[in-house]
Amino acid sequence: MTKLSKDNQTDLAKKRFRLILKDGVNIGVDKMRVELPQWFDEKLFLRGQKCFNTNFYSIFLAGFIGLVAVLSIPTILDVLILTNKSSNPYAAYKRYTETIKHVLKWYHYDIHNIKSKSRKSLSIVSGFHCAAAKTSFNAGLGIRVNQKDMVLTQFGFIGLVLLKYKNLAIQISEDDEMALVHFWRTIGYLLGIKDEFNLCNGSLEEVRSLCAEIMSEVYVPSLENPPPEFNNMVGYLIEGLKPISPLNDFESFMKFMWRVCDLPERKLTNTRSQITYNTQTFIITVLLTKWWLVWFFRPVMNFQIKMAIWLNESFPLFAAFKFGTKVFCMNSISNVINKKDN
Template identity: 35%
Template sequence: MSEERLKQLRLGSAKEITVFPDLSDLSDIDIKRFNNGRRYFQDNIAMCVLAMLGSLVAGFSVVNLLDPLVFTNKSNTSKKSLKRYLDTVRHVTLWHYDDILNPNSSARKSLKKVYDMHSHVNKSMVKEGINGRHFTQYDMSLVQSGFVGFIIMFPRKIGLEDSKTNLEDFVYFWRWIGFFLGIDDENNICINGYEDASDISKQIMNEIVYPSLRNPPKDFDLMARAFTDGLSLVVNFTLFTPESLIGFMLDLADKKRIYKVSFLDECRILFWKVTVLLVRRSSWFKGIANGLVQSLTVQKNFVF
C-alpha cells in the first residue's frame, strides 16, 4: 500500500501547489477531532519540536528541498539560520495554538504568509532560469512528512504519549494544514488517517531521506552546520551538531548511523536520550521542557 502511495506522490512532481483556499464552509471538518489534534501538539510541544528539528536537518539531504533554501540565501550562516527556523517553528506553533479555521485569525494569516513565501520563491527560481519545478505537490508531500513523520512513526521513542486516538487526530489536524498550504488530496499524506500517514512516512524515510543522507548534495554540510550552530546560539553552547542530531534520530529509528561521531557528540546524543526518557517518565520534567519551548515559540506579538 505504501509503495503505491509513494508512486502516487511522485506523480505530484509535475503539479504546482493549488490556489490558497477560501474555506467558509466548515461542515466537512470534525471540530472535536481537529481541536484534539492541535491539543496533542500543545501537550507535547517540546518533543514535537525536537522531532521536527531533527527531521528538518535530515531533510537538507534531499536536493529538491535543499535547493530553494540555498537559493533564498537566508539560512547559510548561523545567525540567519536561527532567525529563519525560529520563525518557521513559531509559524507552526501558531497554527496549533490559534484557530486556523477563523479567516481573521493570526494562524490563518500565518498560513497565507507561508503559502505566499513558497509561491514567491518558486516564481523567483523560474525567473532566474533554475531548471526544474520547485514547491511542487510532491515536494510539499515531503515537507508535510518532515513535520509529522517522526512524531507519528516513533511517538514513544521521542517521548510522546502514543494513544492511537490522539495520533489519529493529530494527523487529521495536519490534513487541514496541508489543505491550506496548497496540497491536493492525492499528495496530502494525512488524507487517509494515521496508519497510512505513518506507513508512507516510513517509506519516505527508507527510500528517500536515508539514501540521500548517505550521498548528500554539495550544500548539505553548509546548511546543516549553519542550522545546528544557529540552534546553539539560543543557549550559548553547542547543543547540537549535524552528526549528533542525525545520529540521535537514526538511533531512535533503529537505523544504522551514517557519520562517525566524536566523543562530545556521543555525549550530546546521550543527553537527548536521557531528556526523552525523563519527559516520558516525569510529568514534572515534561512540564519544564514544554515551558522552555513555549517561551521561545509561543509569541503573542509574533510579527510576520
C-alpha cells in the first residue's frame, strides 16, 4: 500500500471530517451487530487490550478527560439532560461507574464469544443508545445518537491517546497505537458505527489526522465556548466519581484538562485545588515520565486506580458515606447481573 504524504493525509482527514459532520448527523446508529467484521484482526485486538492494561492509569485518565470533553457537544449534552441519568451527583455516580464497568469489560474479555461479558456489555450499551435515540426523537430533538455523535464519543476514548500521549505519559509504540485504533474500530463497528464514518477506519496517520481535525474544529471551540449546562454536568460527573477519585475537584481537574489539551491556561482560586493540580501534574510529568521512576510508579499507579474501582464495586463504603445506603442496593443488582453473565 502506498503511504500517503502528510498533505494528502490532511486532505483526506478534512474530507472524512466533512462527511461525518454533514451526512453523519442524518443517519442513526445500526442495531448491535453480532458478527465480527471481515477486517477484524484478533492479534491486533488482543495487543490493544494489552496496551491498555500496561498504561491503565494514563489511558483511564485520557478517557476521563475525553468523557468530560464529550459533554461540551450540545447534541450529546441535550440527550444526557433529556434522559436525566446524570443530572445530579448520585445519578452521575450510577451512570459513569456503569460506563467504567462496561469499558473495562471490553478491554478484558473475549470479543469472539457472543456470550462473553464483553459481548453482553456491548449489547446492553447498544440498547441504551437505541432507547436514548427513541426518547430524543419523541421529544422532538430529531435524529440523535447518530453517526456523528457516536464518532465524537468514540474520539473521547481514543482521540487524546493518539494526539496527547506525551501530555498523558502514555508509553506507546506505533504498533501499540495501531492496535488501540483497531480495538476501537471494532468496538465502534459492533456498536453500530458504519465503516465510512468510523473514526478508526484507515491507516494510523489517517486516523491521527482525522482526530486532529476533530480536536481543532469541534472540541477546542466547544470547550472554549461550552453549552450553558456544561459546567453543572461536569461538576456532577466529578462529584459522582469521588468514590473512585476522591481528590479530584472541578477547578483542578479542568485546569489539568486544559493543560493536556493545550488550551489557554485556567486560573485556580483556592489552595486545595492548587495542591490537587500540582499533585496530578507531578504524577504525569515526573513519576510516569522519568525513566528511573516510571518502571516502579507506572505499576503502582495502575494498581491504585484498579484497586479504587474494585473497592467501589465490591465494598462501596465511601459511596455509601457520600450518597447513602442506596448504593448497596445498586451494587447488589449489578452483582446479580454479573453472576448471570458468568
